[in-house]
Structures are given as C-alpha cells and as structure tokens.
C-alpha cells in the first residue's frame with residue numbers, strides 16, 4: 270500500500286503523538302483514568318452513586334479495564350431525567366460552557382465542560398483534523414452549525430489548535446458558502462455529508478466545478494452516510510472525504526476519526542473507553558462482532574459519563590492500521606439500534622436505502638423514507654429525486670427508472686417497497702443533519 274502524502278506529514282506531528290502510544294502504556298493510562306472517573310462520579314454525582322449502590326459496585330472494584338463491565342450503563346433517559354444540571358460533577362463556578370442536543374421530542378439534553386474539559390476536547394479535535402490530513406496552512410471552512418450544537422465550536426477550536434486558518438461560516442447561506450470557498454482558496458470543508466452534497470450541486474448550478482477548486486479534504490460527520498455516498502462526493506469534488514464521529518453526551522465531535530487510509534475510525538482511546546455490546550442483552554461481544562457502541566469518558570470532569578449506550582451500531586476493526594496509530598478502530602456507523610423498522614416481517618434500516626439508490630444511475634442521493642401504517646401493517650415509500658436529464662426525458666424513462674429502483678431496493682432490503690420519483694429540487698435540503706425518515710405511523714394508527 271502506498272502511503273498518502275498527508276500520512277507522512279502527520280506522522281511526525283507532535284499533536285498526533287498520543288495516537289501512537291504503545292498499547293501497554295495506553296491501557297495503563299486508560300485504567301488510571303477509569304479509576305479516577307468512576308471515583309469522581311461516585312463521590313460527586315448522587316444519581317450515579319445511587320445507581321452503583323443499587324448494582325452493588327463501588328469505585329475500588331476497578332482493578333482492570335475489564336472490570337468496567339460490572340458497572341451500570343447510562344442512557345439518554347438518565348440525562349433527560351436529570352435535566353438540566355443533575356449529572357454535573359463540578360460546581361457551576363467551574364463550568365465554563367454548556368451545549369445541548371435537541372431531541373426529537375421534549376427538552377434537550379444538556380452537557381457541561383470545565384476549562385480542562387474544553388482543553389481535552391480541543392486536543393481530540395486537533396488530532397481528529399490531523400488524522401484527516403489537515404495541517405497548518407490549510408484554510409478550513411467550518412460549515413457545521415455554531416451554537417448549542419457541538420459541531421461548530423468543536424471543529425472551530427480544533428482547526429485553530431492545529432494552526433490552520435478557520436473560517437467560522439456556520440451552516441446555511443449556501444451561495445455565500447460557495448463564494449467564500451472559491452474566493453478564499455479554501456482547502457478543507459467541515460460539514461455534514463448531506464450539506465456538502467448540496468454545496469456541490471449548488472456550485473454546479475452557479476457554473477462552478479468543485480473539482481477545479483483547491484479543496485482537498487472534507488471532514489464529514491454528525492449523520493450516517495455510506496461508502497457509495499463517499500464515492501459520489503469524492504468523484505464530484507476531488508476532496509478526500511473523511512468520516513468523523515462523536516456525540517454531545519460524550520463530548521461532541523472528536524470521539525473517533527478516520528485517518529487518511531479511510532478504513533475505520535480510530536477512537537481517541539486515551540479520553541474515551543469504547544465497548545461493543547449486544548444491544549438486547551448488554552453483554553460485551555467478542556472482538557470484531559457487530560453491536561452497540563458503549564462509551565465511557567476517561568478525562569471528563571464537569572460531566573463524567575459511565576458506559577453510555579450510544580445506540581450506534583458498529584464493530585471493532587481487527588488488526589493494526591497502516592497509519593501506525595495504536596488506537597483501536599470502529600467501522601463507520603451506518604445505523605442505530607433504534608432506527609430499525611419492520612416492513613412485512615423484514616427488518617429495514619434507513620441506511621440500506623441509500624446504498625440501493627446510489628447503485629442506480631439517474632437519481633441524486635436526496636431521498637426521504639416515509640412510513641405509514643395501513644390496516645395495522647407498516648408501509649414504506651422511498652421518495653427520491655431524479656436528475657434533471659432524466660426528468661426532462663420521456664415518460665418511459667421515468668417508468669423504467671422507477672422499476673429499476675424498486676428492484677434495487679428489493680435486492681438490498683429483501684422486500685418490495687414503493688418508490689416515488691420526485692422532480693429535481695423536490696426534496697428539502699438540510700443545512701445540518703439530513704432528515705431521512707418521516708414516520709407517520711402513529712398518526713395513521
């Protein structure tokens with residue numbers, strides 16, 4: 270395998286040094302931090318202490334990393350139930366930042382950071398960007414939303430910490446994004462993959478071919494996206510599209526990141542302890558098996574989180590990575606344990622739809638899945654946009670495209686679903702996370 274140019278330049282970068290810590294040292298560091306964080310949670314966060322007491326465990330039981338399995342899980346409900354400040358381990362005078370993640374219903378969940386937490390977060394973000402191949406001298410357009418969402422400020426401090434030039438443009442105002450990208454000589458864009466897709470499309474409408482801009486890296490995350498989407502983006506823009514992962518409850522972006530080899534996301538294990546469990550039983554799965562990612566914060570002070578059930582489904586990638594990082598890798602996350610639905614007895618995940626659609630020429634990857642319930646049975650319709658060329662073609666072309674899509678979806682999902690072709694621009698664009706699923710089942714009940 271040839272080493273990409275960027276891999277060589279990040280290898281000796283001092284900011285990435287912890288990524289290459291010898292494994293025994295890394296495990297020792299993790300254990301020391303785990304013992305501290307469990308102790309801190311027990312001593313300072315009454316709901317977490319009560320949970321440990323109910324489970325018959327105390328902090329002194331942590332003698333090895335495996336001992337974490339005896340401790341109770343934390344879930345989103347725990348953050349909701351203790352809204353807004355009930356899980357804080359630091360007094361308010363030490364909390365210098367709050368973020369919040371909006372749920373689909375009700376109140377958001379609130380997360381807190383001390384100055385030291387922000388420094389750790391920045392460290393993880395600097396390493397994230399370095400592993401995507403960014404360095405000093407890069408001009409970084411940060412199109413993640415600034416505000417309560419962790420994407421904007423997370424990427425911002427990471428890019429500054431790396432010594433790159435950051436353009437804090439936030440999400441939205443697409444035409445201005447394209448003007449800035451072109452005029453400012455932007456070399457890296459940070460955004461959701463769906464928003465970048467929209468930027469490519471809009472640039473085309475404005476007569477700008479992204480392949481002719483100096484853009485070379487895309488730092489994409491915050492929503493599931495497929496390998497086919499990566500190929501689609503890379504062939505239309507010439508960026509190396511890297512996948513980055515994180516969640517507010519744990520810190521924000523900066524939990525795991527691809528390196529330039531793009532074969533799994535390295536978890537920044539000195540700050541986050543990952544486990545993969547069976548989503549139904551909670552049992553730890555053997556290395557390499559697919560299951561739910563569970564994360565423990567090892568360095569967080571304001572809001573330590575033990576064994577958080579992320580609902581994100583992945584698996585550890587076995588073996589070492591060609592980049593030399595000693596950090597374990599997880600496979601890209603294409604689905605969550607809670608986004609599965611059942612159509613005529615078949616389990617379907619929204620991400621499978623994207624793969625099927627991208628395999629057929631004539632559509633663009635803007636789609637939504639609409640679920641309804643008819644006479645007690647779940648029905649699924651995929652609405653997908655067609656390209657302007659197909660749209661202006663004869664009726665026959667649309668019919669044959671529709672038949673091909675039904676077939677492709679049947680092949681991937683194992684069930685025939687309805688397909689509705691939508692005119693170009695007929696599907697609403699998102700500036701942040703794309704909304705792919707419209708669930709009308711309860712309304713139809």
Ligand code: DLL
Pocket residue numbers: 370413419420489490491492493494512513514515516517518521522523579581601602603605
């Ligand atoms: O989305 C943090 C983030 C910002 C990550 C910018 C990457 C880039 P939340 O809003 O709390 O935080 O949403 C977290 O989004 O549990 C996953 O289900 C999903 N998610 C995040 N990154 C990815 C990814 C941010 N690369 C939730 N692939 C997580 C798939 C992702 N899903």
